[in-house]
Amino acid sequence: MERFGDDALGLILKWVDDPNDRKSFSQVCKQWLRVEGLNRLSIRVFEPDLLINFLPRFPNLVSFQSKKVITNANIELVSKTCPKLEVLNLNYSELRCNLDEFDDMPGLDDVNDYGLCAFASACNKLTNVLLRRRCRIGSLGVISLVHFARKLVNLDLGRCNKITDEALQAIGSATSLRVLNLQGCWLITDRGLASLASGSLSRTLKKLVIAECDRITDDGLLHLREFHCLEELNLGECGPKVTDTGGVAIAGIQTLKRLNFSWLINLSDATLVALAQNCLNLEAVDLTGCESITGYGIRAFVNHEALKELVLVSCLHFSGEDLEEMVLGCQTLRYIRLDKRRRMWIPNEIQEIISNSLCWLDWT
């Protein structure tokens, strides 16, 4: 005889948040185990090969996460068992770290295009799909994902280095995507960016990461102006082909709030002047390693009314006076990161003046 009905037990379980308490709950008896399974919304899997043993208990999952190698068969099992999934987090990472990233890729049996196709066709409520470093996934899988998952909001393909321009063309036609991460997808070119910016994506995208895509040139960046509501852009380490032509084009995106230009050695003051004039909402700029910029470009931000954070690590050609003038001129500035070894080049008086303002100098 069962005192509580399943539905009453489920209602009780809704008030139990702590994972340990929920675990105890599930071990009380068979009924409680069943109810806990039916009411569970998220899972993080450490042993994907044993999915078949426990997953069938959780048909109502909304979020699935696993960092391990997961085969096509297993990913298909997940999609068949849990059709209500909205969040698929397969960001890959092995426990052994600090090795060269490229040595540490998932093996041959990891999920590829076929697995992703099968998954996307079974789960059409997906909103967040994170596939970082699942490098066996290529354009075909992404194309079918975008085709099936019409509600997709966040797509992370960082270091999926098989992604080509074909995938970008499909992503360009996504209707609700807001965050797109293509870090280290080094096969993509200007043509891909052009098709990315020509579809419905240009009306929804808020954040774009194309760091380390070093085939991109100024021609591709010209197309980024098509994004009407882009707020965050990361172009870090996009290589020497990005110059002021591209930089000035990006300054034409007036909605920008956060911008990462790190290690773009051919960007110079002209870009900074354009940014300071056009991007009035700009809050954070990362100029790490932009060797060509000088104090003139940095002083362009005097009187800017939104800038809060500035990273100037490995920038060499500016003086303490430039820094002082900018900090005193830009009232909103709260944080500047600089090289520790530059500290001795900046006179103590200037450091004192700056530290008396609201801006924090972070020496790294």
Next chain:
Amino acid sequence: MSSSLEKNMLILRSSDGEEFIVPEVVAVMSKAIKNMVEDECASNTIPVPNVDANILAMVIEFCKKHDESEAEAASDLKTFDSEFVNRGQEALYDLITAANFRDVKELLDALCQNVAEMIKGKSVHHIRIQFLGYQLFEILTSNFIWNIWCDRDFD
């Protein structure tokens, strides 16, 4: 044919035949009764099967308090709720069953939250004794769960 006073009152009859006269606004806090009233399939007396007089009285007390104190401070209501649900196991079971069956959302929430508080931080064994004490033997012999999964597979 019936006066307005009578119109706004409903008679609820418990499973053991006792009748309660309650204002309609109070009675319709139960979604199930509300549906019956709206569908006009309720005659003067609404039978409330599976709920005995004792429990029905408690449910009505709760609904009345919540109806009256709509304008009152929320904290007062909270104190009342926590005192109201602070009852023995038996009454809790019956109240939850009644609230669930009659679909009284506020009561159900207060009750379930209370039971959840009794579970939090307890060991499996403790929960079994507390909630399933009378059938503990049965669980241990026939219904026992072998933990076929291992903590390292998922969380």
